[in-house]
Amino acid sequence: MKMSLDKLYEVIDKKKDEFVTRLSRAVSIPSVSADVTLRPKVVEMADFVVSEFTKLGAKMEKRDIGYHQMDGQDVPLPPIVLGQYGNDPSKKTVLIYNHFDVQPASLEDGWSTDPFTLTVDNKGRMFGRGATDDKGPLIGWISAIEAHKELGIDFPVNLLMCFEGMEEYGSEGLEDLIRAEAEKYFAKADCVCISDTYWLGTKKPVLTYGLRGVCYFNITVEGPSADLHSGVFGGTVHEPMTDLVAIMSTLVKPNGEILIPGIMDQVAELTPTEDSIYDGIDYTMEDLKEAVGADISIYPDPKRTLQHRWRYPTLSLHGIEGAFSGSGAKTVIPAKVIGKFSIRTVPNMESETVERLVKEHVTKVFNSLNSKNKLAFNNMHSGSWWISSPDHWHYDVGKKATERVYGITPDFVREGGSIPVTVTFEQSLKKNVLLLPMGRGDDGAHSINEKLDLDNFLKGIKLFCTYVHELASVSP
Amino acid sequence: MKMSLDKLYEVIDKKKDEFVTRLSRAVSIPSVSADVTLRPKVVEMADFVVSEFTKLGAKMEKRDIGYHQMDGQDVPLPPIVLGQYGNDPSKKTVLIYNHFDVQPASLEDGWSTDPFTLTVDNKGRMFGRGATDDKGPLIGWISAIEAHKELGIDFPVNLLMCFEGMEEYGSEGLEDLIRAEAEKYFAKADCVCISDTYWLGTKKPVLTYGLRGVCYFNITVEGPSADLHSGVFGGTVHEPMTDLVAIMSTLVKPNGEILIPGIMDQVAELTPTEDSIYDGIDYTMEDLKEAVGADISIYPDPKRTLQHRWRYPTLSLHGIEGAFSGSGAKTVIPAKVIGKFSIRTVPNMESETVERLVKEHVTKVFNSLNSKNKLAFNNMHSGSWWISSPDHWHYDVGKKATERVYGITPDFVREGGSIPVTVTFEQSLKKNVLLLPMGRGDDGAHSINEKLDLDNFLKGIKLFCTYVHELASVSP
Numbered sequence: 001m002k003m004s005l006d007k008l009y010e011v012i013d014k015k016k017d018e019f020v021t022r023l024s025r026a027v028s029i030p031s032v033s034a035d036v037t038l039r040p041k042v043v044e045m046a047d048f049v050v051s052e053f054t055k056l057g058a059k060m061e062k063r064d065i066g067y068h069q070m071d072g073q074d075v076p077l078p079p080i081v082l083g084q085y086g087n088d089p090s091k092k093t094v095l096i097y098n099h100f101d102v103q104p105a106s107l108e109d110g111w112s113t114d115p116f117t118l119t120v121d122n123k124g125r126m127f128g129r130g131a132t133d134d135k136g137p138l139i140g141w142i143s144a145i146e147a148h149k150e151l152g153i154d155f156p157v158n159l160l161m162c163f164e165g166m167e168e169y170g171s172e173g174l175e176d177l178i179r180a181e182a183e184k185y186f187a188k189a190d191c192v193c194i195s196d197t198y199w200l201g202t203k204k205p206v207l208t209y210g211l212r213g214v215c216y217f218n219i220t221v222e223g224p225s226a227d228l229h230s231g232v233f234g235g236t237v238h239e240p241m242t243d244l245v246a247i248m249s250t251l252v253k254p255n256g257e258i259l260i261p262g263i264m265d266q267v268a269e270l271t272p273t274e275d276s277i278y279d280g281i282d283y284t285m286e287d288l289k290e291a292v293g294a295d296i297s298i299y300p301d302p303k304r305t306l307q308h309r310w311r312y313p314t315l316s317l318h319g320i321e322g323a324f325s326g327s328g329a330k331t332v333i334p335a336k337v338i339g340k341f342s343i344r345t346v347p348n349m350e351s352e353t354v355e356r357l358v359k360e361h362v363t364k365v366f367n368s369l370n371s372k373n374k375l376a377f378n379n380m381h382s383g384s385w386w387i388s389s390p391d392h393w394h395y396d397v398g399k400k401a402t403e404r405v406y407g408i409t410p411d412f413v414r415e416g417g418s419i420p421v422t423v424t425f426e427q428s429l430k431k432n433v434l435l436l437p438m439g440r441g442d443d444g445a446h447s448i449n450e451k452l453d454l455d456n457f458l459k460g461i462k463l464f465c466t467y468v469h470e471l472a473s474v475s476p
Numbered sequence: 477m478k479m480s481l482d483k484l485y486e487v488i489d490k491k492k493d494e495f496v497t498r499l500s501r502a503v504s505i506p507s508v509s510a511d512v513t514l515r516p517k518v519v520e521m522a523d524f525v526v527s528e529f530t531k532l533g534a535k536m537e538k539r540d541i542g543y544h545q546m547d548g549q550d551v552p553l554p555p556i557v558l559g560q561y562g563n564d565p566s567k568k569t570v571l572i573y574n575h576f577d578v579q580p581a582s583l584e585d586g587w588s589t590d591p592f593t594l595t596v597d598n599k600g601r602m603f604g605r606g607a608t609d610d611k612g613p614l615i616g617w618i619s620a621i622e623a624h625k626e627l628g629i630d631f632p633v634n635l636l637m638c639f640e641g642m643e644e645y646g647s648e649g650l651e652d653l654i655r656a657e658a659e660k661y662f663a664k665a666d667c668v669c670i671s672d673t674y675w676l677g678t679k680k681p682v683l684t685y686g687l688r689g690v691c692y693f694n695i696t697v698e699g700p701s702a703d704l705h706s707g708v709f710g711g712t713v714h715e716p717m718t719d720l721v722a723i724m725s726t727l728v729k730p731n732g733e734i735l736i737p738g739i740m741d742q743v744a745e746l747t748p749t750e751d752s753i754y755d756g757i758d759y760t761m762e763d764l765k766e767a768v769g770a771d772i773s774i775y776p777d778p779k780r781t782l783q784h785r786w787r788y789p790t791l792s793l794h795g796i797e798g799a800f801s802g803s804g805a806k807t808v809i810p811a812k813v814i815g816k817f818s819i820r821t822v823p824n825m826e827s828e829t830v831e832r833l834v835k836e837h838v839t840k841v842f843n844s845l846n847s848k849n850k851l852a853f854n855n856m857h858s859g860s861w862w863i864s865s866p867d868h869w870h871y872d873v874g875k876k877a878t879e880r881v882y883g884i885t886p887d888f889v890r891e892g893g894s895i896p897v898t899v900t901f902e903q904s905l906k907k908n909v910l911l912l913p914m915g916r917g918d919d920g921a922h923s924i925n926e927k928l929d930l931d932n933f934l935k936g937i938k939l940f941c942t943y944v945h946e947l948a949s950v951s952p
Contacts, residue, residue, distance in 0.1 A: 034804040071803050104806060110702065169804065198708075212707060216805045225769025226586065229922035231688060231893025232674075234820055235732045235790025236764065236781045238772045242730050242793055249725030254718050254845040256711045288712065293701025296714045296848040305712045314711025316809055317718055319800030324816060326797065327547050328510040328645065329692045329856045330580060331818055332922060333792050340800060342807055344710055369730040372772040380805045417707025446705035446808060 004153050005404065008465045011147050012458055019143045019461065020126065020454070022052065024118035026100075026135040027128035033078070033101035033169040036070050042078040042165040045100045049081050049138065049163055056145045058085040058161070065173035077173050078165030082185055085145060086158040092471055093158040095189035095429070097421060098138040098196065099167030102130035103446045110448045124454035132452040133445035137195035137438045137460065138163065144464040156472035160189050164421070167196075170216070170381030175424045182428035190476075191394045192425045192433040193467065195460075197415050199440045200306075201287040205406050205463075207398045208435035210310060210414030211422055213345035213385035215354045218321075219247060219362055220338045223373040228333040238371040240337045241323055248339050250365050252315040256298050256308065258343070262357040263313060266349040270311065278303045281411050291442045310414035313349060317341045340380075344416060351382035383420025386433075393476045394432040401436075401466040405459050436467060480629050481880065484941045487623050488934055495619045495937065496602065496930070498528065500594035502576075502611040503604035509554070509577035509645040512546050518554040518641040521576045525557050525614065525639055532621045534561040534637070541649035553649050554641030558661055561621060562634040568947055569634040571665035571905070573897060574614040574672065575643030578606035579922045586924045600930035608928040609921035613671035613914045613936065614639065620940040632948035636665050640897070643672075646692070646857030651900045658904035666952075667870045668901045668909040669943065671936075673891050675916045676782075677763040681882050681939075683874045684911035686786060686890030687898055689821035689861035691830045694797075695723060695838055696814045699849040704809040714847040716813045717799055724815050726841050728791040732774050732784065734819070738833040739789060742825040746787065754779045757887050767918045786890035789825060793817045816856075820892060827858035859896025862909075869952045870908040877912075877942040881935050912943060 012019070031045035032038040050060040062079035069075070078101070105115035111127075113119040118128040130136075141159075148155050166172050178186070197208040221240040228237070252258055283302045289295050299305045308314065321338040324330045343354060359377050366375045389395070390412040402410040415435075426433050438460030444450045488495070507521035508514040526536040538555035545551070554577070581591035587603075589595040594604040606612075617635075624631045642648050654662070673684040697716040704713070728734055759778045765771050775781045784790065797814040800806045819830060835853050842851045865871070866888040878886040891911075902909050914936035920926045 034802070034806060104802070214707065214807065216807065218805075223768070223770055223772045226920060226925060227923045228768060229893060229920075230790075230792035230794070230818060231690065231820055231891070232785070232917075232921070233768060234792040234892060235784045235788065236774055236892075237768055238730060238774060239732075239792055241795070242728055242732075245721055245724045245793055246730055248721045252718055254714060254722055254847045256715075292699075292704060292709060292713055294699055294848075296699045298712055298714060308711045309708070312711065314706075316706035316710040316715055316807070317721055317799075318706070318806055318808055319717070319810060320796055321801055321803060323793075323801070324795030324797075325799070325801035326510070326580065327512075329694075329816065329818075330510060330794055330922075331690065331692065331792070332794055334795060340805065342706060342805075344707060371730045372770075415707070416710060416712075417705060441708075444702060444705075445708075446806075447703045449702060 005466055005469060007151050008147050008153065009462050011150050012461050015147065015150065016458060019139065019457070022142065023126065023131065023136060023139045023457070026139055027118040027130055028116055030116045031101045031165060032104050033166050034104050036075055039075060039078065042101050046079050046081050046165055049100050052142050053083050056142065056149060058083050063177060065177060068172050080174060080177055081161070081163040083161035084159070086155055088158055091156065091158050092190045093160055093188040094468065094471060095160040095162060095186055095192045096141055097162045097192065097194045097425065099134045099164050100138060101165040101168050102133065103168050105129035112449055120454065125451045126454055126457065127449055127451045129450055131450055132198065132439035132443035133450065134196045136452040136457055140195065140438055140457065140461045140464055143461045147461065147465060155468065157468045158188070160186055171420055174421055178424045179428050186429055189429055189431055191431050192429065193436055194419065194422060194433060195436050195438050196419050197435045197437045198443055198445065199437055200281070200283050200411060200413050202440045202442050204282045204408060205402045205410040206413045206437060207395055207402065207410050208415050208437060209390050209395065209412055210387040211385060211419055212310065212416050213351065213383050213420065214342050214418035215345060215351055215382040216342040216380040217358055218338050218340050218378045218380055219244065220336065220376040221373050222336040224335045227335045230331045230333050233333060238373045239333050240373050241334055243366065243369055243371045243373050244320065244337045244339045246369055247362055247365050248317055248341065251317070251341060256314060258313060258315045260357055260361045263354065266353060267313060268347040270307065278306055281306060281413060287441065309416040311346050313346050314344045315341060344418065345385050347385055347387060349385065351384060355379045355382065383418050384423045386422045386426065388433060392432050393474060394434045397470045397474050398434050398436050398467060401463055401470045404466045405463045436463065481942055481945060483627055484623050484629065485938050487626050488937050491623065491626065492934060495615065495933070498618065499602065499607065499612060499615045499933070502615055503594040503606055504592055506592045507577045507641060508580050509642050510580050512551055515551060515554065518577050522555050522557050522641055525576050528618050529559050532618065532625060534559045539653060541653060544648050556650060556653055557639040559637035560635070562631055564634060567632065567634050568666045569636060569664045570944065570947060571636040571638060571662055571668045572617055573638045573668065573670045573901065574617070575610045575640050576614060577641040577644050578609070579644050581605035588925055596930065601927045602930055602933065603925055603927045605926055607926055608674065608915035608919035609926065610672045612928040612933055616671065616914055616933065616937045616940055619937045623937065623941060631944065633944045634664070636662055647896055650897060654900045655904050662905055665905055665907055667907050668905065669912055670895065670898060670909060671912050671914050672895050673911045673913045674919055674921065675913055676757070676759050676887060676889050678916045678918050680758045680884060681878045681886040682889045682913060683871055683878065683886050684891050684913060685866050685871065685888055686863040687861060687895055688786065688892050689827065689859050689896065690818050690894035691821060691827055691858045692818040692856040693834055694814050694816045694854045694856055695720065696812065696852040697849050698812040700811045703811045706807045706809050709809060714849045715809050716849050717810055719842065719845055719847045719849050720796065720813045720815045722845055723838055723841050724793055724817065727793070727817060732790060734789060734791045736833055736837045739830065742829060743789060744823040746783065754782055757782060757889065763917065785892040787822050789822050790820045791817060820894065821861050823861055823863060825861065827860060831855045831858065859894050860899045862899045862902065864909060868908050869950060870910045873946045873950050874910050874912050874943060877939055877946045880942045881939045912939065
């Protein structure tokens with residue numbers, strides 16, 4: 001195996017430009033799932049993925065998963081791409097999952113370069129929406145297969161693939177498909193590998209064994225039939241913005257404390273054993289400061305910071321739809337405003353309970369305002385938290401592969417973000433799921449100037465190659 | 477005079493289509509002063525005004541008033557248009573003021589028709605941005621001159637004109653010009669007439685003798701160097717949105733009560749005499765309900781409603797720049813958010829004191845949050861309240877003209893909105909200012925589907941004609 005891997009590493013370095021070009025093509029397709037006008041681009045991205053894998057000999061198919069409601073209209077969901085590469089009963093089979101949609105992005109948001117043009121700077125940072133989340137890892141798998149083919153090295157495992165185009169908008173339709181195919185298309189999978197997480201910092205690789213869930217809510221307050229002039233009507237009618245801001249201010253304190261009654265009661269207690277895991281993790285307050293670009297930490301030490309990122313729930317206020325959001329000064333009373341916020345959930349919170357508690361709280365607060373405006377409460381999407389065990393053989397495979405490529409033992413970490421599909425795969429297939437990251441902690445997934453370091457991209461491809469070879473040789 | 481007026485009324489009705497076409501051309505120029513990209517359109521609108529008046533024989537000129545800072549760049553201000561029509565020392569001279577810029581508008585905001593295409597429905601409502609605020613009245617004056625010319629009737633007064641293109645963005649540069657020209661260009665003015673207010677309701681004309689002022693503020697809270705992923709950083713860093721919403725929730729209660737200490741202390745006491753003026757005004761709760769399209773009044777009776785519209789200060793939250801404002805679900809922690817709100821001011825509030833009190837309050841609240849984010853406070857613009865006397869001879873002229881055209885004695889009212897230039901004219905020229913409205917209370921200035929009724933447009937032109945004839949015949 002050692003010889004093959006060294007050759008694979010060589011060819012990966014040699015084919016660097018080709019691999020970057022492929023990523024560049026993927027980034028150039030603005031497959032923003034949250035923007036209904038860009039839905040055709042998500043479909044185009046699905047076709048791109050199918051085409052690239054098909055060229056390498058994989059059997060790919062697009063699964064139509066119907067329609068969903070968006071901005072008041074019926075919109076076709078992008079297809080889910082399924083695939084199979086190799087079907088040798090003597091080999092292990094790993095199911096890989098990635099997503100080919102991306103977060104919204106535009107120059108106006110403050111990007112330094114066009115978000116849909118992959119731009120490599122002199123530090124080897126490749127900037128572009130989706131570079132790290134999650135087109136880099138997806139192109140990484142294509143490149144890993146290509147490297148094997150180039151050398152004529154047998155791919156040591158069978159791959160099953162499941163790629164979706166709605167991850168950034170609640171993964172609509174995916175859960176149903178996974179449950180339906182668990183004992184059919186995915187039946188032969190021995191384990192599942194997902195590359196949609198990141199290193200904790202910028203230097204040391206990690207394996208991820210836990211994720212937070214998310215419940216995304218919106219609150220609509222509606223009053224007048226159209227926007228009003230604040231000079232004419234200000235102070236004589238109930239203003240939706242005033243009501244909404246009053247409600248939103250009762251959700252979370254500036255120190256991060258969630259104010260909704262009952263939410264914290266559901267959180268699993270921190271045991272001394274669990275607490276001690278955090279002592280060994282390579283993370284400093286400087287890492288946090290560097291990643292966010294400012295000294296704005298709530299907690300003074302890495303331990304509590306990581307605990308609040310991974311094992312405690314948090315609530316973020318994202319914005320308000322319908323209010324004046326431009327530059328300049330507009331003296332408007334917005335007629336209908338929609339406040340958006342989400343709660344990251346952790347063991348042992350249940351989405352249904354969270355929704356009920358939030359709805360009860362919001363309704364109670366709104367009623368206490370004695371406003372004549374109308375309130376509507378909506379749970380836009382929910383996904384459960386997930387937690388696995390670092391002691392599983394599959395994690396040992398990931399650990400060995402990482403050690404081989406990076407020459408260092410990875411930290412076992414959790415993530416504050418949410419990948420609901422992880423839970424679905426684990427529950428439906430009853431197989432272990434490994435989260436094997438490619439990018440660094442400062443990649444800025446979901447932010448402006450999202451990037452993937454070229455070094456992480458190439459080492460990531462090597463890591464995928466090494467992972468499949470380690471997987472082939474292990475006896476669970 | 478009676479004969480001439482009847483003939484003028486006839487010709488105005490006859491030339492209806494021409495006048496509407498002229499208004500339509502004005503509306504088609506999107507002269508949005510708050511949008512830096514549309515600044516050339518404001519200039520185009522200035523040229524249009526100059527051209528139309530010049531054709532009728534007026535002497536027009538454009539005054540360059542320099543640059544201002546907008547969105548971080550130096551932007552040329554649109555010119556102020558000055559004009560003179562007639563210069564007969566035996567006639568009275570009235571200075572008319574209007575503005576040719578408009579509020580922002582787009583179909584996305586919910587307009588039923590393109591805001592920059594004047595669209596007349598079967599009820600004679602002419603929809604379009606600026607139809608009533610303030611292009612309708614401006615085109616009204618042009619049409620009033622044209623009606624005289626058509627009939628060969630001598631225009632009974634000299635007109636001085638002052639038209640600006642920055643009214644909806646704080647009238648930058650105007651005050652300086654008025655003060656500078658008070659004893660020069662405007663020296664011969666005997667009085668000032670402004671048509672930039674509206675009837676209280678939809679049926680009875682009014683004359684306006686009071687206005688509220690406005691102080692427009694923004695609060696910037698800034699933390700991370702770029703937007704962050706709420707899954708990764710939520711709960712571990714101070715989030716600007718949480719801080720901002722906490723501050724904004726301490727400004728005003730949902731029942732309209734201003735919470736900033738000291739603000740209400742500056743408000744003149746309501747005397748029994750003043751209180752009794754409100755008893756006779758033709759206004760019902762049904763009028764308010766109809767105008768806002770919902771039953772969302774704070775006060776149960778017209779009297780208190782009007783007092784809170786006209787003689788008490790109010791605070792409106794307009795929106796937040798920099799937060800997520802689109803549809804759908806984005807799990808972002810916005811890096812920099814700018815909350816916008818304004819206070820409508822009344823006798824005897826002083827803008828400087830208001831600014832100081834608001835800044836003190838905002839700073840104190842922010843400090844109490846113990847956030848590591850950064851706060852910036854900015855007073856975007858301020859304009860003073862204004863109050864005149866309904867007993868002045870100039871108001872009597874307005875009253876007679878209104879009675880002649882509408883066959884009914886107008887209500888003497890105040891307005892909740894702000895026209896800072898009113899104060900400037902009165903103080904600089906030391907002449908009486910009459911606010912002579914053209915449009916109705918439900919015209920929706922600043923809202924979607926802004927309109928002007930054709931009947932008000934035509935009667936408004938007749939009103940302007942009658943006003944100048946009444947003015948010519950009065951002996952103050």
